Amino acid sequence: MSYDAKLLKYLKKMAAQVRVDIVEMIPPGKAGHLGGSSSIADVTAALYFHHMKVNKDDPKDPNRDRLVFSKGHAALTQYACLCELGYFDRKWLKEVKTLHGVLQGHPDMDKTPGIEAVTGSLGQGLSVSLGMALGLRLDGSDSRVYCVVGDGEMEEGQIWEAAMAAPAHKVDNLCAIVDCNKVQATDTIENVLPFANVPGKWAAFGWHVIEIDGHNFEEILAALDEAKTVKGQPTVIIANTIKGKGFPFAEGKAAYHNAAMSEEQFAEAQRLAQEMLEEADK
């Protein structure tokens, strides 16, 4: 399937804007999840700015599609998208993790308009998404549920409980997206707890599996569209990504899982994101 060049350009631009916003939310000297937020930025931009049914004027619109970040530490990406869509004022981007702020360190549905659940304690979001998918199906809704899971997060046993339960309940309104950036908090997955054949694991559990380059918008859109056509089973999109994508000093490095940038690095990150934005706008 080929996608309109204008759409692809628009998504590229929005993904660059998301990275600009992510950097804005990690001021120098303050720790922030740059790596895992930027690895999933392109997929998330495709979801919010094109693929999903969203309604900023009514964040609880029953007809909306749902997106749950089971890897809640990448919340900055969700915040950036919600901000660009107008769910809350831009001023809050500078107030992440502040007392009485709208943007918590991890996603909190009670604080942030557009956030669908409470996540952050890893492993739980896929089960929550399964519950949403079951509830929506029960209500005869055609809304879909998307859930971003980290590849390191697959070390949590509950992911595999949900991986077993979702196909058993034949939920085809559920689409999991695994952000395979190959690096977790302290080191590479290879060095922490190596596990092989991610697509094969999900397939064995009964999921429809699509493997993509998670930074290629044509592949992202095609996978999301394909997932919509799958009946009688859930879909998982294995998105091969780069941790810290767009910020070469951080790319592929566990050190930037949740790091504070120096003044120089922050300026560098701002410049890189701005260049991405200008490049996309050409």
Add this chain to the structure above:
Amino acid sequence: MEKSNMRKAYGQALLDLGKENEKIVALEADLGKSTMSNMFGGEFPNRYFQMGIAEADMASTAAGLALTGHIAYMSTFAVFATGRPYDQIRSSICIPRLNVKICGSSAGLSDFGDGKTHQSVDDIAIMRVLPNMKVFSPADANETEVITKAMADIPGPCYIRVNRNDVPLVTEKGAAYDGKVKCMKDGSDVVIFATGYMVWRALEAAKKLEAEGVSARVVNVSTIKPLDAEGVLAFAKGMKAALTVEEASVIGGLGSAVAETLIAGPAESRIPLVRQGMMDTFGTSSKEYEQLLEEYGLGIDDIAAKAKEALALA
């Protein structure tokens, strides 16, 4: 003495709720026959979710169902309903105050044969400490029905623990739920705060005490959180001593809840208190329920003796 079963009452109440409200859904972890939520499943298969032996997934899935506007009742044995998915209850359910109603079945020592892995001594304590969680421990089948149905109207997370075995009825059928502690028998020397099946046993102990010239007041505490502190203080007022009796660890359980209330009350409420329950111990297997309760000092004679022990402190 009419006996009845709390599990059956739970199953029937859940079924009744299902008939009244299509938003009620139920989740099960391969123990539906024991928890009797299978009664609901038989009538409403579309709203009954078999999650397999995967309690963590069940708890978070219940949260997801609540997030789409459903009232999710999840049931399994008390140990597996609380300790095993503790963080899921904490993070997925309690932080966002979701409408998930957790039924801890075969609670306390009531699963006498299965032993310590299956006997919940810590469920009250660990559910009670969770912000936004409400904790219920009905005294009998009638109260189980009342509370199970009331939970559907009480917003947010709820935990109810029910006994596995047939136990005597001590409350009226169809009472309105008001969350208050209830005086089951009045007395003037010592007040016994009891919960669950221990309410009947405290009443029996009070009869024995009466024969020995000790007047005991017995109070049923079926809503452990939020605790009716006003009621606890009122029923303790004028008493020489107090005793708590529960089929659970006194650490963090009813004993703690009552102690915290009495110590924080006016000076006159600081009466000697003895807490009887599981004394920082796990359970064990037994051929009979009664025998097991006696092993841990929850025999009727034990309760009477503890009441006298409390009075001796006065």
